[in-house]
Each structure stands twice: as C-alpha cells, then as structure tokens.
Amino acid sequence: MSFVFLIFVPLLAALFIPLLFKKFGRIHTGWFVLVVPVILFTYYVSLLPTTISGGNLVSEFQWIPSLDIAFVAYIDGLSLLFTLLITGIGALVVLYSIFYLDKHREQLHNFYVYLLMFMTAMLGIVQSDHLITLYLFWELTSISSFLLIGYWYTRDRSRFGALKSMMITVFGGLMMLGGFVLLSIMGDTYSIRELIPQAAELVTHDFFIWALVLVLLGAFTKSAQFPFYIWLPDAMEAPTPVSAYLHSATMVKAGLYLVARLTPVFAISGTWMWLVAGVGLFTMFWGSFFALKQKDLKGILAFSTVSQLGLIMSLLGASAAGYHVDNIAETTFKYAGFAAIFHLINHAVFKGSLFMIAGIVDHETGTRDIRKLGGLMSLMPISFTVAMIGAFSMAGLPPFGGFLSKEMFLTAMLSLTEFDLFSMDVWGILFPVVAWLGSVFTFIYSFYFVFHTFAGEHKPEQLPKPAHEAPIGMLISPVFLSLLVVVIFFIPNLVGDWFVKPAVLAMQPFLYTSPDEINIHVEAWHGPTPELFMTLGIVAIGFLMFWTLRKWQKSYDLFPDTLTLNALYDSVMFMSDTGANRFSRLYMTGFIRSYLVYMFSFVIFIVLGTLFLTDAFAIDFTNLAPVGFYEVVILIALVGSTLTILFSKSRLTGIIALGAVGYSVALFFVIFRAPDLALTQLVIETISVALFLLAFYHLPQISRKEERMRFRFGNALVAIGVGVTVTLVALSSLSQKALPSISEFYKETVYKEAGGGNIVNVILVDYRGFDTLFEIAVLGIAGIGIITMIKLRLTKKEDQHENK
Amino acid sequence: MRTNDVMLQTATKVVTFIILMFAVHIFFAGHYTPGGGFVGGLLTTSAIVLLMLAFDIETVKKILPINYVTMTAIGLLLALATASASIIFDVPFFTHAYDYFDLPLFGKTSLHSAMLFDAGVYLVVVGVTMTIIQTIGEDE
Numbered sequence: 001m002s003f004v005f006l007i008f009v010p011l012l013a014a015l016f017i018p019l020l021f022k023k024f025g026r027i028h029t030g031w032f033v034l035v036v037p038v039i040l041f042t043y044y045v046s047l048l049p050t051t052i053s054g055g056n057l058v059s060e061f062q063w064i065p066s067l068d069i070a071f072v073a074y075i076d077g078l079s080l081l082f083t084l085l086i087t088g089i090g091a092l093v094v095l096y097s098i099f100y101l102d103k104h105r106e107q108l109h110n111f112y113v114y115l116l117m118f119m120t121a122m123l124g125i126v127q128s129d130h131l132i133t134l135y136l137f138w139e140l141t142s143i144s145s146f147l148l149i150g151y152w153y154t155r156d157r158s159r160f161g162a163l164k165s166m167m168i169t170v171f172g173g174l175m176m177l178g179g180f181v182l183l184s185i186m187g188d189t190y191s192i193r194e195l196i197p198q199a200a201e202l203v204t205h206d207f208f209i210w211a212l213v214l215v216l217l218g219a220f221t222k223s224a225q226f227p228f229y230i231w232l233p234d235a236m237e238a239p240t241p242v243s244a245y246l247h248s249a250t251m252v253k254a255g256l257y258l259v260a261r262l263t264p265v266f267a268i269s270g271t272w273m274w275l276v277a278g279v280g281l282f283t284m285f286w287g288s289f290f291a292l293k294q295k296d297l298k299g300i301l302a303f304s305t306v307s308q309l310g311l312i313m314s315l316l317g318a319s320a321a322g323y324h325v326d327n328i329a330e331t332t333f334k335y336a337g338f339a340a341i342f343h344l345i346n347h348a349v350f351k352g353s354l355f356m357i358a359g360i361v362d363h364e365t366g367t368r369d370i371r372k373l374g375g376l377m378s379l380m381p382i383s384f385t386v387a388m389i390g391a392f393s394m395a396g397l398p399p400f401g402g403f404l405s406k407e408m409f410l411t412a413m414l415s416l417t418e419f420d421l422f423s424m425d426v427w428g429i430l431f432p433v434v435a436w437l438g439s440v441f442t443f444i445y446s447f448y449f450v451f452h453t454f455a456g457e458h459k460p461e462q463l464p465k466p467a468h469e470a471p472i473g474m475l476i477s478p479v480f481l482s483l484l485v486v487v488i489f490f491i492p493n494l495v496g497d498w499f500v501k502p503a504v505l506a507m508q509p510f511l512y513t514s515p516d517e518i519n520i521h522v523e524a525w526h527g528p529t530p531e532l533f534m535t536l537g538i539v540a541i542g543f544l545m546f547w548t549l550r551k552w553q554k555s556y557d558l559f560p561d562t563l564t565l566n567a568l569y570d571s572v573m574f575m576s577d578t579g580a581n582r583f584s585r586l587y588m589t590g591f592i593r594s595y596l597v598y599m600f601s602f603v604i605f606i607v608l609g610t611l612f613l614t615d616a617f618a619i620d621f622t623n624l625a626p627v628g629f630y631e632v633v634i635l636i637a638l639v640g641s642t643l644t645i646l647f648s649k650s651r652l653t654g655i656i657a658l659g660a661v662g663y664s665v666a667l668f669f670v671i672f673r674a675p676d677l678a679l680t681q682l683v684i685e686t687i688s689v690a691l692f693l694l695a696f697y698h699l700p701q702i703s704r705k706e707e708r709m710r711f712r713f714g715n716a717l718v719a720i721g722v723g724v725t726v727t728l729v730a731l732s733s734l735s736q737k738a739l740p741s742i743s744e745f746y747k748e749t750v751y752k753e754a755g756g757g758n759i760v761n762v763i764l765v766d767y768r769g770f771d772t773l774f775e776i777a778v779l780g781i782a783g784i785g786i787i788t789m790i791k792l793r794l795t796k797k798e799d800q801h802e803n804k
Numbered sequence: 805m806r807t808n809d810v811m812l813q814t815a816t817k818v819v820t821f822i823i824l825m826f827a828v829h830i831f832f833a834g835h836y837t838p839g840g841g842f843v844g845g846l847l848t849t850s851a852i853v854l855l856m857l858a859f860d861i862e863t864v865k866k867i868l869p870i871n872y873v874t875m876t877a878i879g880l881l882l883a884l885a886t887a888s889a890s891i892i893f894d895v896p897f898f899t900h901a902y903d904y905f906d907l908p909l910f911g912k913t914s915l916h917s918a919m920l921f922d923a924g925v926y927l928v929v930v931g932v933t934m935t936i937i938q939t940i941g942e943d944e
Contacts, residue, residue: 005891015881063897675838679830683846690853691937755902755916757836764840765918765925769898772921773883776928780876783932787873790939 077502176218223255277317375458879927
C-alpha cells in the first residue's frame, strides 16, 4: 500500500462535502466527515509496530520528475506521532463540532471543506521528506487556517484575526522557503533524510547560519513564539472546534515538528540551541505572564498555548545539547528530548479538552467573559470536572499527565546549568529561574481559568442565556480527552515506549540507533530531588498569588496599550495601507488610456532596452519571401480600418472598424498557413464584436469635447514606439539563426510520442498541459469574479430600493 | 423599441445548428487537424450568442436551462481528473494514453485521453464566456 496517497484522502473527501450538504441537509454533514479521520486513524495505528521497533517506512510518488520534485511520505516515530494526533484529535473535534455547529444556521459545507483541506495540509507537513512539498503543505495550512479563522466572515474581528494570522505565518513560511533553498544548495538534495548525514559538512558552509535563522523564522511564526505570538490570540475568533484543533493539537505544533525534524541537521550549531531554547523559554514566561491579563476564556487559553508551545520549544532547543555531550546515558540532558515529545502529547490532550470546555461554556451561557461567569460548578458538573482535570494537568499537578512532563522539564532546565559549552556556565542559571517563574504563572492562570468560571458567585443576571449542562454529544470528546489525561499519568511508560521513544529516536539519531537504547523511565515519585522542591514552591507561591489575584490583577491595566506588539503590528499595517493608497492615487487615474500608456511605454522600455543592451539587432533582408498581391490588399485594409478607428466620430463605426482589423489579421493567418490561429481569431473577433454591441447600449456617446480631440503628441509617440519595437523584434527574430527552430522537434515527436497530428493542439493538451490546466482555472476564476462584481452591485441596488 | 427581425430569427434557426455541428466537428478533429476544445467552445458560444441576439436572453434561457457556473466547475474537474488519473496507473502526473480501436460505423479510430482533457477545456470555455455574456447582458 503506498500510503503517500492517504495524505490526499481528506482533500478528495472535501470535494463531496458541498454535494452531501445539499442532498442530505437533514443529516448533519459532520457525520460524513467523521468517517475520514476515523478511517485514517485506524490505518495509521496499524503502522505503530514498525515505529515502536525503530523502523521506518517510505512511500513516494513523482510529481514533477524533471525538477526532482516528489511527494515522499516518510513515516518514522516522529511523523507517526503527529499523524496520529492529527487524525485522532481530528476525529474528536469533528464529533464535537457536530453538536457545536447548528446544521440549519451554519454554512457547514464551507466549514468542513476547509477543515478537510487543513487535515491534508497537516498530514502533508508531518510526512513530507521533500523540502519543497513540505513547504507547499506548510503554506496550505496557512491558507486553510485563514479560511477557518475567518469562517464567520461577516464579523470584522474574524476577518482581522484571519488576515493577521495569514500575514504573519505566510511571512514566516516565505522566510522558511529561503532557508530550504539554501539547505538544498548546500546539501545538493531536497530530502531531509539525505541532509542529516551531511550535517558535519553543512555547518562549515557560509550559508549555514542563514539557513538556520530563516528556517527558525518559519517555525517561530507558525508556533507563535515571541514576538510572533500576536496572531494566536486574534485567531480565537474562529469557531471553537477550530481553536481546539488548530491551536492546540495541530497547526501551532507544525513549528515544533519542524524544529524537531531538523534538529539532527542543525543541532551541531550552538546558535541553534541558544535561539530555540532561549526564544522558547522567554515565550513561555511571557505567555504565562500575560495570560492573567485576559478576560476572555479563549484568550486565556490562547496565551496559555503560547506559553506551553514556548515550553516545548525550549525543551527541543535543550535536546540539541545532547549532540555535544559524549556519554548521554550518564547525564540528565537525555531528558530534554523525551520531555519535549512527552509534553507535546500531554498538551495536545489537555488543551484540546480545555478549548472544548471553553466552547461549551460559551455555547450554554452565551458569553466567554470571565468577569460575568462564575458559580457554574453545580449547574455544569461534568464540564467542571473535565475543566479541572485539564487545568490541573496544565498546572502540573498529580495525578495528571502534565505533572510528569513538567517534572522532566524542570530536570532538563536544571541540567542546562551543568553544561559548559557555549558559555552556558554563565547564563545557564537563567534557564531554571525563568522556567520556574513561568511555571508559577502557569499554575495561576490554570486556576484562574477553572475557578473563576466554575467557582465563586453565580451571576445569572449577567448571562445572555440561562446556564445548563451541555448535551451528551458535545461532552463525549472532552470527557474522552480528560480520561486520557488521567490514563497517561498511570501508564506513562507505555506511552513512552509506544510514542515518545520512537519520536526521540527520529529527533536525536546522533545519540541512539534504536528506541530500546533510550533508558528513560518515567516515575511519578522520583525522590526528594531539586525538581520536587521547585514544584512545591510553584504550588505554594502559585496558590498564594492566585488567592490574592483580584488585588494585583488590576496592575496589568497599567501597561500602556500603545507600547504592545499588537499596537506595533496595527501601526505597520495602517502605514502600509495608507502608504500604498497614496502611492496608488498618484498613478491610478481611472482612465484606461492612462494605463495603456503606462503599459506600452514599459514594453518599449524593456524590449527596446534589452535589444540595445544585448546588441540583438540582426536585420537581414537576404532571405525574404516575395510580397504577394493578397498581402498588399489585406495590409491596405488593415491600415485603412485602423485609421478609421482613429478618426471615427461614433462608437459604432469604431467597433466595426476594430472588428475589421481583427478579421484582417485572421486573413493573414490564413495566408501564412496557421489555420488554428485563424480559426480562433475569427471566432474571438465575432464574439468580441457581439460583446461590444451588448455593452454598446450602456456606453455614453462620444462627447462633443472628445470629438474635437486635439492631437496628443505623447500618445502618438507611444503608439509609434510600440510599432517600431514590434517591427524591430519581428525583423530581428526572423534573421536570428543562433538556435535551431523548435518546430522541428514538435514535427518529429508529435505523432510518435503524443499520438496526435495537430501540433498546436498537442502542445495545448500534452506538452504544456499544466499551462492549459491553470489557464482554464484562471478563466474560471475570472468568470466567477465578473459574476460576483455584477451580482453584488445588483443586490446593493435592491437594498437601496427597499430602503426607499 | 421593437424592431422587425423575422429574417434574422429565421436565419438563426438554421445557422445555429450549422455552427453547432461545425463546433462538434472542430472539437473532435482537434487532435489531428485544426481545431480543439478552445475553438470548439468559442464556436458553441457564438452559436448561443447568435440565438440571444436574434431572440432574447429569457427565451434562450428557457431553451438551454444550463447553469454555466456549474458547467465551468464540471469542466475544470474533468480536466483535473484526466490529468490526475495517471496517478492510478503509477505514471507521472499528466501522462496521456492513447490507442487505436476498430469501432462500428467509424472504422479505425484513435481514442486519446487528451480528448477528455480537451472536453474539460471546452466546457470551461463555453461556461466562462457564457457566464460573462449572460451576466453582462442581464445587467440592466
């Protein structure tokens, strides 16, 4: 089974969604969609035994062989783990969305098409071994998440959030493409697997540091690291199932995946370690600190996601340190990589459930403002329990999965201080300190989220809807996830053996050759170690600060709003908007004749300039064919009708004369034996004259002022210039015999290889089939554009009519 | 303003069919002699436009109750499906296949997958040009 095609299964399924939505409107479309991730998940689970034993699978499919671009699906521990998260949590999210989104009021067909598109993009990212296709899927996630975040497109905030997320992540993606290209230049391959063994040579290359920084920009923007995190809180305008999926389990983790995947390539460089670990840790602290400023439930979760992503990022950075240690088994560094992957799994599970709870609270009370909420504990007992489990896991308390990974995080950060490379002995002490501070705030916001919503005083008068427990269907997914949170705590080593160790093997191939060599045993009780005392400190200080939260939370408002990164983003966007507007107004006159002057002057400038610079004039009159009688006649007709256009007093004459020009050119094609062109030209002329006549009714008469149009010297100069340029190009190309004509190649191969007789048509459908495909796509888009432009105007007119 | 266009209407009734037949011929002939999906599509459009000029948009809509946007979509999908069908046979994207068959009535005929692709082009061309003409024509 070539599983590379499975990546496209969601995309293919998406084609049928609008149809299903229309035909089976009574059944919620989500039920059909649910089948896709469930089947994929079941299939990918069957690949687990291979990766558990440290093996991998490759399946590939050539896409553009001549450019060496192929879809290569590479399944090892790391990609399989992500694949299972994408399909598994995807299935739960779809199930949840069936109850969350109303089938009558929502445009489900749009929603699920975007969601399935996104699923394909994510599967593509985590399985691609080829850098170019990886980039392709990477940007596809940006686009599909743009559509998902802007799903309620009539709301201003949704459009703003969607645009912001796309601006930032696409910017990062483009930078990353640059990094990929540099990598491929250095290593002479697009394949990640082939780059890894070359790491030692790559690091000496001049481009190495550029590639490193560019790739990291891509990863940091996607994973919302400081200072690019600002898009994530605004992305919360998306429907909650989307937040639960994109912003907890999948898209934001793409950056983490990329860092993990490329660790073997870059770990050799100290810059990598410093940047990834440093930025990650700072993001962790920053995110957790500002989470407490938020009043919106999903806002709190967004900042907590930023913080948790930072935590995992810092661990990934620390894991790179393993490259520089001789005997890993003796040191505590080994924990970093393991903890990163382990926490990634934990985070996907508990954050998924927390987002779903935030959605349930929103759905059942009508608000997400934490100041209005409170005392929901007795009204929504199941949601409360789930929220508590998730939040306690996030705070790092036993007996929940998050406790284990947080302990390992502290271990890894402490171990960095013992590291005596890259001046870690001086600055290393910052790592555990910042990590501890971040953990304290994590503890506080976890409690803030759950207790300010569910405990305290119930204020029914402030809620838009009377609160009550969510329907069973909506609870299935979060309850299941919260069960997983508990289960992971009790069987951490099973999770470790099945998922974490194979992934660590993929991430640190320089340390291990099989998953069995990773001798890490996760224990809830690990003795009276420094980590335990740090945890006790977190709980004690965190609890104290949570208790007094109301007293000091107001101090957040003291931060000036004009000095935030968001304000910076807004002002940059505003400046570029107004700047572009002003610039456009300079040259956009609204008259087509001005634009034609621009275009034609540009053509003259470029073409004539190139001809002059490259000294390409080659005029050779020796080989000319005699000029026949018909040619002279058509030429006279051509010139005559052109002059008629120039001097015509009415539009009708002008249109007819223009048609005459077209037909004369078509006759030229006939004489010079290009029947295909002639045929097309004739039909096009006919239709465009008909179209002109249709539009004729709407055109104003040529006004009296224009009738006495004075001779314009500039326009005449441009017109003559174009004529001269085209003539020169034609004469030069006729005399140029440096290369043999390509028509010979076509003549020879058209019948043999493509089984056709008409060269033009064979080029269109076979040799240049891609061009044709995209051309008709462009044509289709243009048609839709015209419809929307004209129909939108119509509806506006109708509105005005109603208002009268 | 109502003009007497009996002559135009009578001629159109005959000419439209001639143009349509020619369009079909051109379309099928495309791979060996001048023609193809693009020109065939344009010719078909010109036949419909002629109908619209001789009668009016509403009448033509009744005769040909076609949603041209759907037609465009079907054309695009057909072209894409032909191109990607090659994946099933494990050859690079866009590889065409052809062979010669002895068909009843036609004799030795070449059947080419490029024709399906061309049919997609045909549908898109007709769909888009008619969409444009119809929307502009209906816009008062």
